[in-house]
Amino acid sequence: MSWPPMLMHIKVRNVKTNFGCWIPLFLFYPIVLAVLLVLLPFILIGIFIAWLMGYGNWMRFILKTSFTMFWSLRGLKVDVQGRKDIVHFSII
Amino acid sequence: MSDNTKKILEMLAENKISADEAYRLISAIDAGEKGPSESSRESQSKGDTSIKGKSKYLRVTVTPGDKHVDPQHADRVNVRVPMSLIRAGIKLTALIPPEALDKANNALREKGINFDVRSIKNEDIEDLIDALGDMQVDVETAKGESVKVYVE
Numbered sequence: 388m389s390w391p392p393m394l395m396h397i398k399v400r401n402v403k404t405n406f407g408c409w410i411p412l413f414l415f416y417p418i419v420l421a422v423l424l425v426l427l428p429f430i431l432i433g434i435f436i437a438w439l440m441g442y443g444n445w446m447r448f449i450l451k452t453s454f455t456m457f458w459s460l461r462g463l464k465v466d467v468q469g470r471k472d473i474v475h476f477s478i479i
Numbered sequence: 480m481s482d483n484t485k486k487i488l489e490m491l492a493e494n495k496i497s498a499d500e501a502y503r504l505i506s507a508i509d510a511g512e513k514g515p516s517e518s519s520r521e522s523q524s525k526g527d528t529s530i531k532g533k534s535k536y537l538r539v540t541v542t543p544g545d546k547h548v549d550p551q552h553a554d555r556v557n558v559r560v561p562m563s564l565i566r567a568g569i570k571l572t573a574l575i576p577p578e579a580l581d582k583a584n585n586a587l588r589e590k591g592i593n594f595d596v597r598s599i600k601n602e603d604i605e606d607l608i609d610a611l612g613d614m615q616v617d618v619e620t621a622k623g624e625s626v627k628v629y630v631e
Binding site: 460 | 535536554556557559560561564566567568571573574
């Protein structure tokens, strides 16, 4: 079973900046879910209008692919180390 | 030795086909005789990475090689992209407007590649991604950096 991204780690280090943080994405999911539930009537109206205008399939495709892309972000890692700069980004 | 293999060898002896063509034909005959189930079993036992679902990440690494003048201060890059993300991303190419695809086709034609980008189907993309498992790019730059692109 694949899980959604749970944590995001960002680290930037150069002459001026030394910044690093862990973002607990899993804490945002309940909030996002609650916001989506509140906005659900408007979203449904939007989807209905889009369907009537002939953009239904297009919208469904975009939503599905975006969701799949977000779900697949887990495991992404970018680590760049220069002479003076370090940029690290990973999603766990 | 089967009749087909004998014929191929005769054609090779008569210089009707090259050694490379003969090898490919004999390999194709061998694969056909073994049947698909046996060939797949064989590839599994060899640890074939092209099996669907096996490859998980596309890796791009840049590391200082042995010849690098200053390995301590060299640039290092380590990128790991999940294959599922690549699959989903490629599907988004369906949103590219036809005008842009025409431009891409024209650019390819100018380079001597007569290929219609629109002819790529979803199944082809899946096959292409699966085939990435066999790919490995290994480049040694003039600075002594080693660039590797592979799937793990």
